[in-house]
Amino acid sequence: MIIGERYQLAPKTLEAIFAALARDGVRVLAPRRVDQHVALLPVKSLAEVALDAVQASGSAKAAVFPPVEQLLSFTGSGQDLRLQDPEPTAPPTVVFGIRPCEARAFKSLQLVFDWDSPDTLFDAHLAMTTVVSLGCTQADEACFCTSVGGGPRDTQGSDLLLQPLQGGGFAADVLTAKGQALLGLAGELLPLGPEGMLEPAPEVEPAFDAARLPEALEAAFDSPVWGEESLRCLGCGTCAFVCPTCSCFDIQDEKRDGGGRRLRCWDSCGLHQFTLHASGHNPRETQGQRWRQRVSHKFLYFPERFSAAACVGCGKCARACPADMSLKEFLRALTRGR
Amino acid sequence: MSRVGVFVCHCGENIGGTVDCAAVAAAAARLPGVVEAVDYKYMCSDPGQNLLKEAVKAKRLDGVVVAACSPRMHEPTFRRATEEAGLNPYQCEMANLREHCSWVHLKADSTTAKAVDLVRLQVEKVKRNKPLHPIRVPVTRRALVLGGGIAGIQAALDIANAGHEVILVEKSPSIGGHMSQLSETFPTLDCSQCILTPRMVEVARHPKVTLYTWSELERLEGFVGNFKATIRKKARKIDESICNGCGVCQQKCPVKKIPDEFNEGLSFRKAIYVPFPQAVPNKPVVDVANCTYYKTGKCKACEKYCDQKAIRLDQQDELVVHEVGAVVLATGFRTMPLERFPEYGYGVFPDVIDGLKFERLASASGPTGGAMKRPSDGRTPQTVVFIACAGSRDAQKGVPYCSKICCMYTAKHAMLYRHKVHGGRAVVFYMDVRAAGKSYDEFVRRAVEEDGVEYVRGRVSRVYQEDGKLVVKGADTLLGGEPVEIRADMVVLATAVQAHADAEPLAQKLHVSYDPYRFFAEAHPKLRPVETNTAGIFLAGACQAPRDIPESVAQASGAAVKVCGLFSQPELCREPVIAVVDRQPPPVFSHCTGCFLCQSACPYQAIEQEEIRSRKGELLKTVARVNPGLCQGCGTCVATCRTKAIDLQGYTNEQVFAEVMSL
Amino acid sequence: MSVRESDLRATAARLLETGSVAVVIGYGAGTLGRRRPVFVRAPAQAGELVFDDECHQNLATYLLKPEIRRLGRPAVVAIPSVLRSLVQLATERQLKDGDVLALVVGDDGVRELADLAAVRQHLAGLPGSLHPAAKTEIARLSAMTAAERRAFWSDELSRCIKCYACRAACPMCYCERCTTECNRPQWIPVASHGLGTLEYHLMRAMHLAGRCVECATCSRACPAGIPVHLLAVFAEESVRRQFGAEAGAAGPAYALSSFRPEDQEGFIR
Amino acid sequence: MSATAPAAGPAAASRFEPRIVAFVCNWCTYAGADLTGTSRIRYQPNVRVIRLPCTGRIDFMLVMTALANGADGVIVSGCHPNDCHYTSGNFHARRRWMVFRDLLDFAGVDVRRVVFSWVSAAEGAKWAELVDKVTDEVRALGPYREIHDLSGTGVG
Numbered sequence A: 001m002i003i004g005e006r007y008q009l010a011p012k013t014l015e016a017i018f019a020a021l022a023r024d025g026v027r028v029l030a031p032r033r034v035d036q037h038v039a040l041l042p043v044k045s046l047a048e049v050a051l052d053a054v055q056a057s058g059s060a061k062a063a064v065f066p067p068v069e070q071l072l073s074f075t076g077s078g079q080d081l082r083l084q085d086p087e088p089t090a091p092p093t094v095v096f097g098i099r100p101c102e103a104r105a106f107k108s109l110q111l112v113f114d115w116d117s118p119d120t121l122f123d124a125h126l127a128m129t130t131v132v133s134l135g136c137t138q139a140d141e142a143c144f145c146t147s148v149g150g151g152p153r154d155t156q157g158s159d160l161l162l163q164p165l166q167g168g169g170f171a172a173d174v175l176t177a178k179g180q181a182l183l184g185l186a187g188e189l190l191p192l193g194p195e196g197m198l199e200p201a202p203e204v205e206p207a208f209d210a211a212r213l214p215e216a217l218e219a220a221f222d223s224p225v226w227g228e229e230s231l232r233c234l235g236c237g238t239c240a241f242v243c244p245t246c247s248c249f250d251i252q253d254e255k256r257d258g259g260g261r262r263l264r265c266w267d268s269c270g271l272h273q274f275t276l277h278a279s280g281h282n283p284r285e286t287q288g289q290r291w292r293q294r295v296s297h298k299f300l301y302f303p304e305r306f307s308a309a310a311c312v313g314c315g316k317c318a319r320a321c322p323a324d325m326s327l328k329e330f331l332r333a334l335t336r337g338r
Numbered sequence B: 001m002s003r004v005g006v007f008v009c010h011c012g013e014n015i016g017g018t019v020d021c022a023a024v025a026a027a028a029a030r031l032p033g034v035v036e037a038v039d040y041k042y043m044c045s046d047p048g049q050n051l052l053k054e055a056v057k058a059k060r061l062d063g064v065v066v067a068a069c070s071p072r073m074h075e076p077t078f079r080r081a082t083e084e085a086g087l088n089p090y091q092c093e094m095a096n097l098r099e100h101c102s103w104v105h106l107k108a109d110s111t112t113a114k115a116v117d118l119v120r121l122q123v124e125k126v127k128r129n130k131p132l133h134p135i136r137v138p139v140t141r142r143a144l145v146l147g148g149g150i151a152g153i154q155a156a157l158d159i160a161n162a163g164h165e166v167i168l169v170e171k172s173p174s175i176g177g178h179m180s181q182l183s184e185t186f187p188t189l190d191c192s193q194c195i196l197t198p199r200m201v202e203v204a205r206h207p208k209v210t211l212y213t214w215s216e217l218e219r220l221e222g223f224v225g226n227f228k229a230t231i232r233k234k235a236r237k238i239d240e241s242i243c244n245g246c247g248v249c250q251q252k253c254p255v256k257k258i259p260d261e262f263n264e265g266l267s268f269r270k271a272i273y274v275p276f277p278q279a280v281p282n283k284p285v286v287d288v289a290n291c292t293y294y295k296t297g298k299c300k301a302c303e304k305y306c307d308q309k310a311i312r313l314d315q316q317d318e319l320v321v322h323e324v325g326a327v328v329l330a331t332g333f334r335t336m337p338l339e340r341f342p343e344y345g346y347g348v349f350p351d352v353i354d355g356l357k358f359e360r361l362a363s364a365s366g367p368t369g370g371a372m373k374r375p376s377d378g379r380t381p382q383t384v385v386f387i388a389c390a391g392s393r394d395a396q397k398g399v400p401y402c403s404k405i406c407c408m409y410t411a412k413h414a415m416l417y418r419h420k421v422h423g424g425r426a427v428v429f430y431m432d433v434r435a436a437g438k439s440y441d442e443f444v445r446r447a448v449e450e451d452g453v454e455y456v457r458g459r460v461s462r463v464y465q466e467d468g469k470l471v472v473k474g475a476d477t478l479l480g481g482e483p484v485e486i487r488a489d490m491v492v493l494a495t496a497v498q499a500h501a502d503a504e505p506l507a508q509k510l511h512v513s514y515d516p517y518r519f520f521a522e523a524h525p526k527l528r529p530v531e532t533n534t535a536g537i538f539l540a541g542a543c544q545a546p547r548d549i550p551e552s553v554a555q556a557s558g559a560a561v562k563v564c565g566l567f568s569q570p571e572l573c574r575e576p577v578i579a580v581v582d583r584q585p586p587p588v589f590s591h592c593t594g595c596f597l598c599q600s601a602c603p604y605q606a607i608e609q610e611e612i613r614s615r616k617g618e619l620l621k622t623v624a625r626v627n628p629g630l631c632q633g634c635g636t637c638v639a640t641c642r643t644k645a646i647d648l649q650g651y652t653n654e655q656v657f658a659e660v661m662s663l
Numbered sequence C: 001m002s003v004r005e006s007d008l009r010a011t012a013a014r015l016l017e018t019g020s021v022a023v024v025i026g027y028g029a030g031t032l033g034r035r036r037p038v039f040v041r042a043p044a045q046a047g048e049l050v051f052d053d054e055c056h057q058n059l060a061t062y063l064l065k066p067e068i069r070r071l072g073r074p075a076v077v078a079i080p081s082v083l084r085s086l087v088q089l090a091t092e093r094q095l096k097d098g099d100v101l102a103l104v105v106g107d108d109g110v111r112e113l114a115d116l117a118a119v120r121q122h123l124a125g126l127p128g129s130l131h132p133a134a135k136t137e138i139a140r141l142s143a144m145t146a147a148e149r150r151a152f153w154s155d156e157l158s159r160c161i162k163c164y165a166c167r168a169a170c171p172m173c174y175c176e177r178c179t180t181e182c183n184r185p186q187w188i189p190v191a192s193h194g195l196g197t198l199e200y201h202l203m204r205a206m207h208l209a210g211r212c213v214e215c216a217t218c219s220r221a222c223p224a225g226i227p228v229h230l231l232a233v234f235a236e237e238s239v240r241r242q243f244g245a246e247a248g249a250a251g252p253a254y255a256l257s258s259f260r261p262e263d264q265e266g267f268i269r
Numbered sequence D: 001m002s003a004t005a006p007a008a009g010p011a012a013a014s015r016f017e018p019r020i021v022a023f024v025c026n027w028c029t030y031a032g033a034d035l036t037g038t039s040r041i042r043y044q045p046n047v048r049v050i051r052l053p054c055t056g057r058i059d060f061m062l063v064m065t066a067l068a069n070g071a072d073g074v075i076v077s078g079c080h081p082n083d084c085h086y087t088s089g090n091f092h093a094r095r096r097w098m099v100f101r102d103l104l105d106f107a108g109v110d111v112r113r114v115v116f117s118w119v120s121a122a123e124g125a126k127w128a129e130l131v132d133k134v135t136d137e138v139r140a141l142g143p144y145r146e147i148h149d150l151s152g153t154g155v156g
Helices: A010-021 A101-112 A120-127 A177-184 A210-220 A225-229 A240-241 A287-306 A316-320 A327-335 B023-030 B048-060 B071-084 B099-104 B109-128 B150-161 B177-181 B192-205 B246-253 B292-296 B301-305 B354-364 B406-420 B441-447 B503-510 B550-565 B636-640 B654-660 C003-018 C043-046 C082-091 C116-124 C132-143 C148-158 C165-169 C193-206 C217-221 C227-241 D028-040 D060-068 D089-106 D124-141
Strands: A006-009 A027-034 A037-042 A070-077 A081-082 A093-098 A127-136 A162-163 A168-175 A247-258 A259-268 B004-009 B033-039 B063-068 B092-096 B137-138 B141-148 B166-171 B209-212 B216-225 B228-234 B318-324 B326-329 B333-335 B353-354 B383-388 B427-428 B454-457 B460-466 B469-476 B482-488 B490-493 B498-499 B537-539 B571-574 B579-581 B607-613 B618-625 B647-649 C024-027 C035-040 C074-077 C101-105 C111-115 D020-027 D047-052 D073-078 D113-119
Touching: A010 A027, A070 A225, A101 A120, A101 A127, A101 A287, A120 A127, A120 B192, A162 A177, A162 B216, A162 B441, A168 A177, A168 C227, A210 A287, A210 A327, A210 B618, A287 A327, A316 A327, A316 D124, B004 B023, B004 B109, B004 C148, B023 B063, B023 B109, B033 B048, B048 B063, B048 B071, B048 B618, B063 B071, B063 B109, B071 B092, B071 D028, B092 B099, B092 B109, B092 C227, B099 B109, B099 B537, B099 B579, B099 D028, B109 D047, B141 B150, B141 B216, B141 B318, B150 B166, B150 B177, B150 B192, B150 B209, B150 B550, B177 B192, B177 B354, B192 B209, B192 B454, B216 B503, B228 B503, B246 B301, B301 C111, B326 B503, B326 B550, B354 B406, B383 B406, B383 B469, B383 B482, B406 B427, B406 B441, B427 B469, B454 C227, B460 B618, B469 B490, B469 C043, B537 B550, B579 C165, B607 D020, B636 B647, B636 D089, B647 C227, B654 D047, B654 D060, C003 C024, C003 C043, C003 C101, C003 C111, C024 C043, C082 C116, C101 C116, C132 C227, C132 D089, C148 C193, C148 D089, C165 C217, C193 C227, C193 D060, C193 D089, C217 C227, D020 D028, D020 D060, D020 D124, D028 D047, D028 D124, D047 D124, D060 D073, D060 D089, D073 D089, D073 D124, D089 D113
Parallel strands: A027 A093, A093 A127, A127 A162, B004 B033, B004 B063, B063 B092, B141 B166, B141 B326, B166 B209, B326 B537, B353 B490, B383 B427, B383 B490, B427 B454, C024 C074, C074 C101, D020 D047, D020 D073, D073 D113
Antiparallel strands: A006 A168, A027 A037, A070 A081, A070 A259, A162 A168, A247 A259, B137 B571, B216 B228, B228 B318, B333 B498, B460 B469, B469 B482, B579 B647, B607 B618, C024 C035, C101 C111
16 A cells, blocks of 8 residues: 555454454554543454544543653662663554544654654654544534644644545545554555545634734733633643643652652643742742643744644643633634734 | 661560571661661660760761660660760660560561561651650649639648649638538548638638639630639629628628528528628628619618628629639539439428438537427427438439448438437438448448447338328338338438539530549549649549548649649640641741641640731731640641641651651 | 523622622533633623533632632522532631622522521531432442452543542642642652552542532543542541431531540451 | 561461551550560561551551552551540541541452551550461452552553
């Protein structure tokens, strides 16, 4: 199969691919239903995958940037202390059925982890991960991919893009060698002929003009709107934890008699402790300041450094927020100059 | 990095015989933070202690672990040694290699391994020890004695004679208590008044004693050594400083028919009165409830005839405040009201009386001048029945406990009666005779053998009236429950001893615990009988349990000694193992959220509120504070605190956590 | 717009008009068909208030937030769990009696509860337990073997990322410094690994025992859909079962800093 | 846990030796354990005693910490009801354990490994029996891997 080509993928064939992956002991993360809730979890077969969900909660970034990751370990104590680097052996992983918006986030993460010295652990994970995104046939109120340069059929960050065909099966766009290899597990496939009609993609109305954001944010720095809009914010870390692009972490040392280890753990700028100083002073004392930091980081500071927004418009933050904070709604209002 | 020294004691063969002490020391030497680890035959010996002291100096140790016997044995020894070496004594901990290891395990690697663990545990702890300093709280050398009965008087005198000021508070118009009502006292039959009155006068005249009669404790704040007592002086309606106790007011008072409390209602008193002739102070008090003036606004006879012009009918209650360092509770007892015993006919038949009434009848200063005349018609009773345990040892209708004094005073009553009415018949119904005490049993024997008192072992089922006689129906259990019926002229009930009705509110006012019968509870039933669980508050007399006079007096002196002991140092010095609530720099101030859920967990009411205010004085935060004077260091509050804002010095979260993690 | 809603809006407008409160904390329309907290500070704004069966979040949580306190005296739209929160928060001295005006929306209109006495009286008329669904689920789990329960929880908690939304949404988790943030010692590992999550959730449930108002707002807030409320509700139930109904949240005394000498257990040797 | 694992003689070298951590109060159980020593009553060496002033001081998190840190069993022991040196610390502790034990069980933690007891200063023999019994029971249950390994799960 050739990179850049579109192939026909019957459900049976896809199941065969899952079987092959299971056989090779490849970790497959996909949207899976738990009670009424769809989360990104390990799956063994296609049947387990919730293909109908708009978005799974939880972030695919966990595949390359685990919530808890060991950076080093040590044994002994006092004079005879020995450090050990972990071997960067990441498990072969397929992230299956995430939406194109979320797939784009892997690029944004790479920008952070590799901008100065490459993060060997992150890179090892990324190298071992194949991203199979699933083109959208539906969108909800929280979606705003089109406002941040994405779309229901965007290919950026994906190795393979699947799109549902009318009358079943998928169209599979091979985007990278990794995608090629994955599809190869199914043996030879037929290119998709003209008869293969894609399910229509949803209309995702642009909610705001991203180009206007940096300027609008600069202007709004001292505006009361931050405090106003974050009154209902509970100050939990959910938005950052479910965000596919958020990459803040906290370093924790866990010591035990006879040794210990150093861990990298997800962190969130929404939490009061995020900037709390040992003295008790907190430069971001109020939730408004934290909300401002979150938004400005994504649409002002990050673009300044990497000339790309740290947001893919997936809307996971809004869906997960216990107080219904909506980035989309806020940015729409902001750019409409309020 | 800490500089800990570990000293492993062989305790001769006691530890060395089972544990490889050298190996333990060697293992300890490898522990991070340990700069010195040695083993020695006897660490507690002088050379052993010197070894420790030298090492502290030479190796500049900041922590010491002595691996030897139980800390309950030698912790003071080694902490002293540590202190003498110039280190804070609380930088020394002990690993218990003897009681907890060598004495309970066989000689084996596993035993030595355990010893190493125990040492590591203490090393991890001591690394986190902080220098602690004994808690010093000032002591106000002034005592408050509540209750002016014989116990209170005795305690007050003992304390005052030791040179300390005493505030003596009595709620009735005169001190003296129940003892002043008694005729003669067992087992010597000497006159109660004769032995009590001098004491009453002595205490009232004592330069160190401030006496407040007709007064009650309003509230008590503070803690051991530092109480603040507010006393309500009820309005006597006279100016005590002017009144000379001439008694004219009493003569002139028109209100005559008020039952006399002192004589147990056997006589009457006026609306302005002195409770009894030997009262101290000998100053009258106006009975506002019965005084014509307060009912009608007219009369003022007393005021008119008082040539001292001492009457103050508009006088109001007054609150006085005293700082005191200790409190003695001597509030005494009451006898059980007998309404619940209709079968005895008390209150129905005037000639069924209780023990105290009999005391007044027998008393030379009583309404009959000591002549044995029964209440109903003043005739001399020819047959008198005494019923013991009226309410005592009766779980159903009375109290389950023994009132202790009844057996003795019943014997005394029967005797006194026989002395006064030679031909008379005295019958005592009893369950057992409990006459444990110096020359007590002899006394009862005398009643039976010399004074011919008849003792019938059995309970009385019922007392009723029949042609002018009181028929007492009972059974003689010694004769196989054979029914006994005695036609008496008077019946005397030995009513149960009870705590005062207001004992409970008082206990709560003072934060002292009390038993199910509302007697105040001692700190330990055997070893701390005159202390309460509230530091600085002591017990004397029948407010703790039924007591007779010698016991009350002994206990009062005991309480007095405790008070004097407390007053013997300029300040109280206590172990610094107490809880503290953290304080942080602004803007945090304290991690305490001020929920005060810890407050009810504290057995000592040691947790107070502290308001943290800005320089401008505006309230920033209300947080908990542990009163170092009250805290005893149990740490219950620490485990209750969700934010870990409270910690226990000597057993801090960091220390204990480190101990667990070391294993 | 339902009658209840119009009454609520009218009441809110009046209260703000007369200045008897500075803000009305209530529910408004949110995204994805959800309700969101709104903070109405002007009579004209009262139209934002909605009230229906979708209003689940325990709004009492907001009463202690400094940002909200600065707004002035609040009225709060009070579902039963909010009322219980008010009582418990007052017991824990986080609110003073009369600080908050509770608005109970019913078909008979809006009842204004100005003080704790009124709140208690109203609560007395309500069923004691607020979360029957949780009870049945607890019963189901209790019927399992310990091993099965362990499996259940390790599966559920494996999704916990320690975002602390459960804590943030909980009206009783108001501590400025949670045990999880204590690092001297580090009682609970910060990491969201198996130990860090189990210890965190056990600690939280234990700290809610005798304080939990059973609103289940914690599990509704969970982005991973973990039924964390079951632990807290279980602990609360355990307190009531063993120490009597009055020992529970909104009762007279905190069950874990009081005792009865005759407390009965069957496991101490 | 410490590097040196106990082993009761070469014969039982292979036998699993549980780690038992005991949290005891200073006035009753610690003194009771001292009495066991002075009475020379033998018991198994698997227990490590942590001394606290009162059972009221024992934070429930300490029990979790002990298990997580490698203990296979935990003993919590203090004064009998009404004997508490601080009058009511053990009563408060008892309530805490009544709820905590319940909760542990509900969360699927093996409560057979967490033993509560009252051992007075006079019950030296009882302490020995208790330690032996708990040691045998926990030995039968085996190492508490489920909890010991928890900090490994979920680490990428």
